Amino acid sequence: MKITFLGVGESCDENYPNTCLWIESVRDGHRSSVLLDCGFTAPPLYWRQIRDPDDLDALWISHFHGDHFFGTPALLLRFWERNRRKPLVLMGPKGVERIITSSMELAYPGFFQKLNYPLHFREANSRESLVCSRMNWSFAQNIHGQESLAVRLDNGKHAVFYSGDGLFTEETISLAKGVHLAVHEAFRLEGHTPGHGSIYQCIEFGRKACVQRLALVHVQRDERRGRHEEMRRLLKEVEDFEVFLPEPGDSVVLSPFSG
Ligand SMILES: [Zn+2]
Ligand SMILES: [Zn+2]
Numbered sequence: 001m002k003i004t005f006l007g008v009g010e011s012c013d014e015n016y017p018n019t020c021l022w023i024e025s026v027r028d029g030h031r032s033s034v035l036l037d038c039g040f041t042a043p044p045l046y047w048r049q050i051r052d053p054d055d056l057d058a059l060w061i062s063h064f065h066g067d068h069f070f071g072t073p074a075l076l077l078r079f080w081e082r083n084r085r086k087p088l089v090l091m092g093p094k095g096v097e098r099i100i101t102s103s104m105e106l107a108y109p110g111f112f113q114k115l116n117y118p119l120h121f122r123e124a125n126s127r128e129s130l131v132c133s134r135m136n137w138s139f140a141q142n143i144h145g146q147e148s149l150a151v152r153l154d155n156g157k158h159a160v161f162y163s164g165d166g167l168f169t170e171e172t173i174s175l176a177k178g179v180h181l182a183v184h185e186a187f188r189l190e191g192h193t194p195g196h197g198s199i200y201q202c203i204e205f206g207r208k209a210c211v212q213r214l215a216l217v218h219v220q221r222d223e224r225r226g227r228h229e230e231m232r233r234l235l236k237e238v239e240d241f242e243v244f245l246p247e248p249g250d251s252v253v254l255s256p257f258s259g
Contacts, residue, residue, distance in 0.1 A: 001023065001024070001025045001026075001155055001157070001158040001160065001180075001253075001254045002023070002024045002025075002251055002252070002253045002254070003021055003022070003023055003160060003181060003183070003251060003252045003254070004021065004022040004023075004024075004049065004249070004250070004251040005020075005021060005183075005215070005217070005246040005247070005248060005249065005250045005251065006020040006021065006022050006035075006042060006045040006046060006049070006248065006249075007019050007020040007039070007041055007042060007045060007248055008217040008218070008219075008245075008246050008247065008248055009041075009217075009218065009219075009221070009248075010067065010187065010218050010219065010220055010221060011039070011065065011066065011067035012221065013221040013224075014221070015221070016219075016221065016224070016248060017039075017041035017042065017045060017248055018037070018039030018040060018041045018042055018067040018068070018071075019037060019039070019067070019068075019185070019217045019218045020035060020036065020037050020038060020039060020041075020042040020045065020046070020071075021035070021036040021037070021162060021183060022034075022035055022036075022046060022049060023035075023036065023153060023160065025133070025134065025135055025153075025155045025158075026155075027134040027135070027155045027156055027157075028134070030134055032057050032058075032133035032134050032135065032155075033050075033055050033056050033057050033133075034056070034057055034058045034059070034060065034133055034135075034153070035056060035058075035059045035060065036060045036062070036151065036162050037060065037061060037062055037068040037069070037162075037164070038059055038061065038068070038069055038070075038071040038072050038075055039066060039067035039068050039069065039070055039071050040066060040067065040070045040071055041067075041071065042071040042075075043071045043074040043075045043078065045248070046075070047078065053078070053079050053082035053083065053084040054084055054085065054086040056075075056079075056088060057086075057088070057089065057132075057133040058088070058089035058090075058091060058132055058133045059072065059075070059088065059089070059090050059091070060091050060092065060137075060151055060162075061090070061091070061092035061093075061096060061100075062092070062093075062148055062149055062150070062151065062162070062163075062164025062165065063092075063093060063144060063146055063147060063148035063149065063164055063165060063166075064092075064093075064095070064099050064146065065145075065146070065165065068164065068165070069092070069099070069100070069103070070103065072090075072100055072103060072104070073103055073104045073106075073107035073108055074107075076088075076104060076111075076112075076115060076119075077107075077108055077111060079115075079117060080111065080114060080115050080116060080117075083116065084116065084117040085116065085117050086117060087117060087118040087119070087120055088117060088118070088119055088120070089119075089120045089121075089122060089132055089133070090119055090120070090121050090122070091121075091122045091123075091124055091132065091137070092123070092124060092149075093123070093124060093125070093147050093148070093149050094123055094125065094147065095123075096121055096122075096123055096124075097121035097123075100121070124137070124139045124149055124151070125139060125149075126139050126140045126141050126149065126171060134155065135153045135154060135155045136153070136154045136155075136156075137151060137152070137153055137154075138151070138152045138154075138175060139151055139152075139175070140152075140169065140171040140172045140174070140175040141169060141171055141172070142163060142164065142165075142166030142167060142168055142169055142171075142172050143166050143167040143168075143169060143195060144164070144165045144166035144167070144195045144196075145194075145195045148164045148165050148166045149164060150162065150163045150164055150166070150168075150172045150175055150176070151164070152175050152176065152179065157254075158180045158181075158254040159178070159179040159180055160179055160180065160181045160182075160183070160254070161175060161176040161179045161181070161182040161183065161184075161209075161211070162182075162183045163182075163183065163184040163185050163197070164185070165185050165195070165196065165218065166185065166195060166196065166197070167195065167196060167197045167201065168184070168197060168201070168202075168205045172205075173205060173208045173209045174209075176205070176209035176211055177209050177210060178209070178210050178211070178212075179209070179211050179212065180211075180212050180213065180254045181211070181212065181213045181214075181215065181252055181254060182205075182206060182209065182211040182213070182214050182215070183214075183215045183217055184197060184202045184205060184206075184214060184215070184216060184217070185197055185202075185216075185217055185218035186198055186199045186201070186202045186216040186217070186218065186219055187218060187219065187220050187223075188219075188220055188223055189223055189227050189230060189231055189234070196218075199216055199219075199231060199234060199235075200234075202214065202216055202243075203234075203238055203243060206238075206241055206243060207240065207241070210241075211241060212241060212242070213241065213242045213243070213244070213252070214241060214242070214243040214244075215243075215244055215245075215246050215252070216235075216243065216244070216245050217245075217246065219231075219245070231245065232245075
């Protein structure tokens, strides 16, 4: 499984694009390609990686804040322009079909009906797991300004966890148990920000969930700039697992890549 951090930023960062992960996974010889979140800045970063309009199998939307889903109309439009034929799964919390359909209608009126490839909407909730793109998907609720779901993807050999936005809960800790890579939002270095995690809190999360590696994303822009040295020092002190601040374009390969 390969995880590429197309973006690692919060909503209004002039330097770091919105948090968006591109997952490539191989199971039984079949490759799957999945995007986790698609904010305003995400589509061009994905297009720079791959031009094939049929590459993407599924898009996961953790919650309906613009930095996590407002890129979807551009993504769907370009697939239409490039004559995509393959079905696309759009998955997210309750309301995903209504919200994506109306955002497309606002952005490009009349285009939704013209799409020449099928869209399959799937609503996720913390009570049931599902299978999509040859991976098992399970979900848990975290604490944010609106419903926001953390997701765990498992391809039978490797498992990855992505928090979306929000502070962890007992439910998300158990969802992340033992994953090879957890990606968690950490809005501040320390203290309590309603609806968000801090780097200190996320380290506690990683320890409780016994994750192998922890990537911290969605760091508030001024804090990332002004307290970068403090963050670096703190992360270096963590010895029981690896914790890091990825840069846009970085990737992690959970080897062997054939898994
Ligand atoms: Zn956000
Ligand atoms: Zn949010």
